[in-house]
Amino acid sequence: MKDAISLNQNNLHQLPDDVVYPEYNRSELKTGIVHVGVGGFHRSHEACYTDELLGLGMGTDWGICGVGVRAADRKLRDILKNQDFLYTLIVKHTDGKIENRVIGSLVDFLMGCDDPASVIDRMASPETKIVSLTITEGGYNVDPATGEFNFDNPDAKHDLNNPLQPKLVFGYLSSALRKRRDAKIPAFTVQSCDNIQHNGDLTRKMLLGFVREQDPELAEWIEREVCFPNAMVDRITPVTTAADMDYLKNQVGMRDGWPVTCEPFSQWVIEDKFSNGRPGWEAVGAQFVPDVTPYEKMKLRLLNAGHTVLGILGSIHGFETIDECVSDELFAKYLRAFMDSEATPVLDAVDGVDLDDYKDTLLERFSNPNIKDNLARICLESSSKLPVFLIPTITENLKQGGSIKYATLVIAAWCYYSDKGVSKDGEQLEIVDEMKDALHRAAAGTSKEKLAFLKVESVFGDLVQRKSFTDEYSRMVGKLYENPDITQHMQALLNGRE
Structure with a gap:
């Protein structure tokens, strides 16, 4: 050349x-x-x-x-x-x-x-x-x-x-x-x-x-x-x-x-x-x-929340990129279950968009092996992202009596991520977050009080007062601290065992 x-x-x-x-x-x-x-x-x-x-x-x-x-x-x-x-x-x-x-x-x-x-x-x-x-x-x-x-x-x-x-x-x-x-x-x-x-x-x-x-x-x-x-x-x-x-x-x-x-x-x-x-x-x-609200809500609750689900769970597992996560059948199945069972039921109708087609397209986009989207970038400033991308889905499902189990495991995993700062195999994670120290201090109290992490009010709002959520969260965070192999907990949820 x-x-x-x-x-x-x-x-x-x-x-x-x-x-x-x-x-x-x-x-x-x-x-x-x-x-x-x-x-x-x-x-x-x-x-x-x-x-x-x-x-x-x-x-x-x-x-x-x-x-x-x-x-x-x-x-x-x-x-x-x-x-x-x-x-x-x-x-x-x-x-x-x-x-x-x-x-x-x-x-x-x-x-x-x-x-x-x-x-x-x-x-x-x-x-x-x-x-x-x-x-x-x-x-x-x-x-x-x-x-x-x-x-x-x-x-x-x-x-x-x-x-x-x-x-x-x-x-x-x-x-x-x-x-x-x-x-x-x-x-x-x-x-x-x-x-x-x-x-x-x-x-x-x-x-x-x-x-x-x-x-x-x-x-x-x-x-x-x-x-x-x-x-x-x-x-x-x-x-x-x-x-x-x-x-x-x-x-x-x-x-x-x-x-x-x-x-x-x-x-x-x-x-x-x-x-x-x-x-x-x-x-x-x-x-x-005339009104962008339904479109942005769809994108934030599916694409951005989907990135967060894969980013936090994948980081603990030891993956490095989004496509690596989606190429794993368990992670792809878990993400789709979250989108279908928890995110979609609390979305508004979006004119001109078939939500099933949109979700299919998301999984295809995430699986692109030539776009090496690093999980460290996805998890950047999670304290600003989760209150917008993920937590509203939990709170709306709590009001409607819908499923919260898939999203709750992500919150429990974020606690472990913020506390330990390592994957399940002990590999150091790159955590960049303005609230990193405050999140770490709160998460570090989990061994003594399971709800310690949820008391960061600027992130979680009043979730710590919602018993139906805290019961689920306490059970999951306890099991995760006993066994940090995130895939076992994901599989258990998918199989209805947890």
């Missing part, structure tokens, strides 16, 4: 024939979207939809300017800048087929921590119609005790008093919207693309909570003028590895300092509520609906 070709605008026409690249004129694009949080998911999802739209000649007003607000974002910015903000999307199919596609919708990348004024000015520019976000659950700065904006955060205190030097995304949004209001420029839409239920409503609540404290008159203007559409987003996007870059270099013949891998499946369901125009993403597969 010839020397690998470096990815940049000048070299696009020299790339191998099987690499798809943007043929639209990137220099003519206006940056109608400013996106905060340019991680792998944004680059496999919103940026990909936008690139497809640009390829149809339909979106010249919708180029994307990325924004990093943390010093940790600088490495990605530098790599992308060196590549003229181009990157490769490596789409891996279950049958081994790989599609390599260069994405061109990202046209700039600003570092807020280096030059906050540049970010505020770009957001305030009349050219900007949408500010979108993938800032993860933690980026919304929610006080777990009250559900309101957390003003105890030192960065929030700083932003209240330093509106032109913000550190949190809400400081940037408020300063940019203030400039637009004062200049009589129409408001932009604030569009969350995070995997959070009612993500638009949450963004609105947190921004208004912050702005009411900083500038009450601006808060009134935002309430009137700014739209925050809820959206359901979906595309499995594992962390980029050195092997992905080596594959491009050695097998494809191109150098990319930070490509993105993903599955072929992608879904985006959006409420059609925008302040100042929007791209025609429906032309490339997005769905615009």
